[in-house]
Amino acid sequence: MSKRRRMTMSQALVSYLKNQHVERDGNENPFFAGMWGIFGHGCVAGIGQALQEHLDFPYYLCRNEQGGVHAATAFAKASRRLRAFACTSSIGPGATNMITGAATATINRLPVLLLPGDIFARRNVGPVLQQLEWEQSQDVSVNDAFRPVSRYWDRINRPDQLAFSLQEAMRVLTSPADTGAVVIALPQDVQAEAFDYDEQLFEKRVWSIPRAQGDDAAFRRAVELIRASQAPLLIAGGGVLYSEATDALSAFAAQTGIGVGETQAGKGSLAFDHPQNLGAIGVTGTLGANVMARDADLVIAIGTRLSDFTTASKTAFRNPDVRFININVCENDAHRHSGLPLVADARVALDKLSRQLAGYRVPMDYSNRVSSHKSRWEQETDRLFEIRAGYPFSQTEVIGAVLETSAPEDVVVCAAGSLPGDLHKLWRTRMPGGYHMEYGYSCMGYEIAGGLGVKMADPSRNVWVMVGDGSFLMMSSEMVTAIQEGISLQIVLLDNHGFGSIGGLSRSLGSLGFGTEYRMRQDGRLDGDWLPVDFEKLAYGMGAHTVRVKTYEELREALEAMKRRKGTSVVVVETDKQARAGGNESWWDVPVAEVSTMATVQQARVSYEAAAKNERNFLAANGSQTLAAALKEEEVT
């Protein structure tokens, strides 16, 4: 019999978390960097007490539980999923505040361990404060709402269950294919209950993060498809960064000459000036990447979910014979568009393909097209950066100013609004990880909390948070947390009096921007004066150094000054909501009302119906199915 140690369930949980390590390619590090949380009666005497006994496992007090989860998510992303945080909350609203954070982590496939407090397991004193009852069962609480937004879900009703749940939690958190939010709900009475835990539970454990090697036959078929292709295109997604395959991609693209389009999560896979980097792809893409996608006969997607923003709602690829090879650790992503699934780690796959494609290179005219698209895009970027709109600013000149002030190793962080589109197109990422965009959930309010997580992952890199006024108003309170932790963030707040993005979308769909501007109600409508929000005072009131700028020179000066200053600073810039980078040969499916009394909507519907006809289904048996046929042929011949 192994030895036993009597501890509360919470003490055992924290002791276990401290002893979890991960390893990849021979490099090992502790997995958890600590725990975010806000205490309430549902955790203060349980998890809270255990954290107090383990001060070497840092506790970070956030302002909003959602913000804590976002910071944890951003930390995991910036750490290439090799490090993570736990997040705890009280029961009820504290717990449900984490649901949006859980969904954000899961959609982006980023590991976070969520530990919401829960109602009493023993039930005798219920209903307790903040318990939402369900008359048909006592086995349900608000924490069951986490189930669809998490990759593993459990509830600890007896302290002895803990060991087995934790092992599953770690398996999922460290799985490249399955990772996301893991939720272990902790009834508040059980948190404080003692049990004689097996000492072995607290031994140091090292979880190896595997690199899936892929199927040899699938690689052979992929090589055949690439060799036969006249116009291939690579799409680099977040998986390239998580797998640390950036050097492998750079070598593969250089060797073969194949152009690369980057998704929001994959931007920075290649330096912006890599000769094969065509830049952003899709709805928010560059002209070159989108034209090459339109004509491609073979798309090699690496580590991407191929969401509608990347595929332009399945209108991006127009070549009637286009085929897909999908390199991905997730089987469902590997099978997208009836493609040839290469279920493999990005770095392994790129290294193997580089070896197996020795001697292959794209045709010369293809190479010339990539180069000319690239140089034209650089000119277009410079043009957009050099616009001097006066006051209010053009969004693109503000991006140019931030880029010019930033060092190559700096990180820009953003999530929602019109900035992601302009940043995707224009930001010149110089080092992997320099572009941190949460565009899986595109969650307003992620920006500042996310910036905090990014800075914690690597304090040596300056973090520029670019945030719209709408996102800032939704959740800026983690700025206080940054100040509490002595963490320097450079926040650039673009005030265009409302939703530039959705307002523009609304206008393009015939709806005239209805309900998207920050105006006073007047005569029953929201079209009065601008709301009198003073962002400078708001940020100053939270403890940040703050400045509002009116000219381009002032903007550059303010950015330079905030780069040198320790602490969190905010520069408030008024921007014109229309002055942005335009679209490039791309379309996004947002359905317009089929009938309306508004002539503008009727017109928009006509254009919508015409454009939607370009959507493709990609049902042709051109992937794994043809693989089987090809292998059979090989046997016969």
Ligand SMILES: Cc1ncc(C[n+]2csc(CCOP(=O)(O)OP(=O)(O)O)c2C)c(N)n1
């Ligand atoms: C939590 C959340 N609610 C709603 C949306 C839908 N949405 C996307 S962008 C946007 C407006 C963002 O406004 P702002 O931050 O000012 O950026 P701007 O569009 O002005 O650039 C909205 C409401 C969202 N992405 N996230």
Ligand SMILES: [Mg+2]
């Ligand atoms: Mg705005």
